[in-house]
Amino acid sequence: MIGFTGVALVRADNERDDPAAFARCLADPAARLLVLTGLEPPVAEDGALQLAAMDPARRDALLLGYLEGAPLFVAGEGDGSAPAMRSPALMAALAEMPAADVALYGIARSLVDWHSRHGFCARCGHASVVARGGWARSCPGCGALHFPRTDPVVIMAVEHDDRVLLGRQPSWPAGRYSALAGFVEVGESIEEAVAREVLEEAGVAVAGVRYVASQPWPFPSQLMIACIATAADDALRIDATELEDAFWATRDEVRAALAGDTTRFIAPPGHAIARSLLMAWVVG
Amino acid sequence: MIGFTGVALVRADNERDDPAAFARCLADPAARLLVLTGLEPPVAEDGALQLAAMDPARRDALLLGYLEGAPLFVAGEGDGSAPAMRSPALMAALAEMPAADVALYGIARSLVDWHSRHGFCARCGHASVVARGGWARSCPGCGALHFPRTDPVVIMAVEHDDRVLLGRQPSWPAGRYSALAGFVEVGESIEEAVAREVLEEAGVAVAGVRYVASQPWPFPSQLMIACIATAADDALRIDATELEDAFWATRDEVRAALAGDTTRFIAPPGHAIARSLLMAWVVG
Numbered sequence: 001m002i003g004f005t006g007v008a009l010v011r012a013d014n015e016r017d018d019p020a021a022f023a024r025c026l027a028d029p030a031a032r033l034l035v036l037t038g039l040e041p042p043v044a045e046d047g048a049l050q051l052a053a054m055d056p057a058r059r060d061a062l063l064l065g066y067l068e069g070a071p072l073f074v075a076g077e078g079d080g081s082a083p084a085m086r087s088p089a090l091m092a093a094l095a096e097m098p099a100a101d102v103a104l105y106g107i108a109r110s111l112v113d114w115h116s117r118h119g120f121c122a123r124c125g126h127a128s129v130v131a132r133g134g135w136a137r138s139c140p141g142c143g144a145l146h147f148p149r150t151d152p153v154v155i156m157a158v159e160h161d162d163r164v165l166l167g168r169q170p171s172w173p174a175g176r177y178s179a180l181a182g183f184v185e186v187g188e189s190i191e192e193a194v195a196r197e198v199l200e201e202a203g204v205a206v207a208g209v210r211y212v213a214s215q216p217w218p219f220p221s222q223l224m225i226a227c228i229a230t231a232a233d234d235a236l237r238i239d240a241t242e243l244e245d246a247f248w249a250t251r252d253e254v255r256a257a258l259a260g261d262t263t264r265f266i267a268p269p270g271h272a273i274a275r276s277l278l279m280a281w282v283v284g
Numbered sequence: 285m286i287g288f289t290g291v292a293l294v295r296a297d298n299e300r301d302d303p304a305a306f307a308r309c310l311a312d313p314a315a316r317l318l319v320l321t322g323l324e325p326p327v328a329e330d331g332a333l334q335l336a337a338m339d340p341a342r343r344d345a346l347l348l349g350y351l352e353g354a355p356l357f358v359a360g361e362g363d364g365s366a367p368a369m370r371s372p373a374l375m376a377a378l379a380e381m382p383a384a385d386v387a388l389y390g391i392a393r394s395l396v397d398w399h400s401r402h403g404f405c406a407r408c409g410h411a412s413v414v415a416r417g418g419w420a421r422s423c424p425g426c427g428a429l430h431f432p433r434t435d436p437v438v439i440m441a442v443e444h445d446d447r448v449l450l451g452r453q454p455s456w457p458a459g460r461y462s463a464l465a466g467f468v469e470v471g472e473s474i475e476e477a478v479a480r481e482v483l484e485e486a487g488v489a490v491a492g493v494r495y496v497a498s499q500p501w502p503f504p505s506q507l508m509i510a511c512i513a514t515a516a517d518d519a520l521r522i523d524a525t526e527l528e529d530a531f532w533a534t535r536d537e538v539r540a541a542l543a544g545d546t547t548r549f550i551a552p553p554g555h556a557i558a559r560s561l562l563m564a565w566v567v568g
Contacts, residue, residue, distance in 0.1 A: 005473045013484055014523060107471025114470065118406040122430075125404035125411065135469075146406075148470045152436045152507050185419075186398065186432045186505045187391025189289045190498040200297055211495035214474040221470045223436050225509075239298060 002215045003271030007103035010066040016132040025063055025071035026056050032070060033061060034108050038078040041105045043093050049101035062111055062134025067104070074134075076112035086219050095270055102271065106218035111135075113220045114148040122146065153222045154193045155181035155274055157281040158206055160231040164254060164281055165202060166265065167238075167246035177249070177257075177265040178274040184225075194227050202246055203237025206230060212280050215273040226277040255282050286499045287555030291387035294350040300416040309347055309355035310340050316354060317345060318392050322362040325389045327377050333385035346395055346418025351388070358418075360396035370503050379554055386555065390502035395419075397504045398432040406430065437506045438477045439465035439558055441565040442490055444515040448538060448565055449486060450549065451522075451530035461533070461541075461549040462558040468509075478511050486530055487521025490514060496564050499557040510561040539566050 015021040025031055031054035035042055042050040054061070054073050061073035094102050111134065118137060121128045126141025137146045157179050158165040166177040182197035184190065191209040198206050206229040215224045238246050249257075249264070257267040258279060268274035299305035309315055315338035319326055326334040338345070338357050345357035378386050395418065402421060405412045410425025421430045441463050442449040450461040466481035468474065475493040482490050490513040499508045522530050533541075533548065541551040542563060552558035 002473060004471070005476060011469065011480060014525060103471065110470035117428075120404060120406050120409035122402040122404050122406045125409040127409065144401075147435075147467070149433060150436055150468050150470050151431075152434055183431070184434050184507055185295065186394035186434050187288070187387070187500045187502060189286060189500060190507070190509070192289060196295060216471045216473060218471060223468055223474070225474070241298060 001099050002213055002273060002276055003099075004103050004106040004216050004218065005099075007100040007107070008067070009064060009072070009104060009107065012065050013135075016063075016135050022063060022133050025073075026054070028054075028071050030070035031056075032067070032072050033058070034064070034072065034074045034104070036074065036076050036108060036112050039076065039109055039113055040087075040090060041093065041097075041109075043097070047093075047096040048098055049105055062115070062130065064104075064108060064111070064134070072104075074108040074112060076116060091269060091271070103216075106216055110216070110218040110221035111148060113218075117220075118146065149221055150216075151222050152184040152190075152193075152225055153181055153217070154184055154190055154197060154225050154227060155179050155277060156194045156198065156206075156209070156227045156229050157212075157277050158198055158202070158204060158229050158231050159281065160204075160234045160248065163234070163248035163250050164278070165198075165204065165231065165236075165246060166249050166254075167201065167243040168265075169242070170244045173266065175262060175266040176268070177245075177247075178268045178272070179226075179277055180243075180246075181224075181274070190225055190227065194229050198229065198231070201239050201242045203235070203239075205232045207232065212277055213273060215276075217273070224273045226273045226280075228277075228281060251282055254278050258282065285383050286497055286557060286560055287383075288387050288390040288500050288502065289383075291384040291391070292351070293348060293356070293388060293391065296349050297419075300347075300419050306347060306417050309357075310338070312338075312355050314354035315340075316351070316356050317342070318348070318356065318358045318388070320358065320360050320392060320396050323360065323393055323397055324371075324374060325377065325381075325393075327381070331377075331380040332382055333389055346399070346414065348388075348392060348395070348418070358392040358396060360400060375553060375555070387500075390500055394500070394502040394505035395432060397502075401504075402430065433505055434500075435506050436468040436474070436477075436509055437465055437501070438468055438474055438481060438509050438511060439463050439561060440478045440482065440490075440493070440511045440513050441496075441561050442482055442486075442488060442513050442515050443565065444488075444518045444532065447518070447532035447534050448562070449482075449488065449515065449520075449530060450533050450538075451485065451527040452549075453526070454528045457550065459546055459550040460552070461529075461531075462552045462556070463510075463561055464527075464530075465508075465558075474509055474511065478513050482513065482515070485523050485526045487519070487523075489516045491516065496561055497557060499560075501557070508557045510557045510564075512561075512565060535566055538562050542566065 121139035128137040131138035405423035412421040415422035
């Protein structure tokens, strides 16, 4: 299972422009509410995501969709802009949470976070308001409609001579190495973004980019696109502003790290697609 | 060749925060300028994109990067917000243009268009200013840094029993049919977005999503992600707000349409990845 996927949420896009449908959901006695505090999830004693009964008088909730047939709302409380990155405590909580709950939390977090950081119209500067049941913001000033951002990011296992290129960023925990990654920019394909990022960060030319899998990553709202690519040669020219270090890992070294052996390096954590990508690379 | 890809632009991300590098590019006698008027491209007599010499006194140009070793700037003139969608005249001009020029135009258009529609900080409403040589906007009010949007879109050839599902939107030219498509939302993978969109638009459950190819689409700045998926059955329940019509096309029908036969339907145009996707599906 890929992290942050696998929740059977029915998003009901066709109802988002229908105020009567929203009112029906609000009044539904089966409706539930997920409250994020400072973007952190409410966790029950058994480790699952804790949902409350919806309060129909509440006016700040966004309608995520339907879960198990019942409307599900989300609301953010506290300072939503505080934890820009995920805390170790959060990642530990997610590691114990059922996969579907992790995915649901990801959707909720990205949506609440986007609203908290997009209170104004980028076109005219006017304060914007929630629209489409929570899935957009509209501007009373100029009429513009703004949709939540989803930023595509490529992450790639670059291979050469049966080894894979791993790098580490200075901000990571000591010993952690992972696949290189970077944002897809306007005007480039996934394949072009992979080639550009590997050349920029490691000075390596690649070809033969193959798609492996994808994952949403809610810190704040990336679409991670995992690929395998082949390097023309193994000489590295590391961009020190992006990477602190990089090396070519053997299949045995990657296999050992994925099994928990930290001798050579510490593998990416469970919910990261980098881990799934390295697992895919190890088995060829 | 996939449309809007294949230009050897060196984006030089590592120089974007360096004002001295920008000044060097501005003063470089080899520097060139691409001027978009109302977002439309300047076309030379031979059909190629027309680049002018850079005017070092010009202060409104964005630095795209390096092309053939020389700095390349872009500037927008006229009402950049006017042509929200591509005009038939524009698509005809692009059909005659060298592939690398089409790709370069796509990058330039997406970037200029994004600046023209994002003059204010979404976080605090203050007027924002160009940053990072043209690849971001910064807010003098709150310090936020905003990056150009790239919105991932899935487009899928849904197959069942050797036929493929095609649909048409009311706004399309008469007779045109194409693969279904839709924006990837926050909190979902590519595979989940494919399944959701096909279920929403056509009432069909799919499995076995396979990635085929990707393409940037500069109207305004999508990342098109083309996939093939398999439908569980062929009963359609069309969402009339999304699709005007849909049908299952045989391999022979798709082959004929791609060859220019408009009897059954008109195939997607050359630069659209829908065309590459249907070509990939036809050959299996």
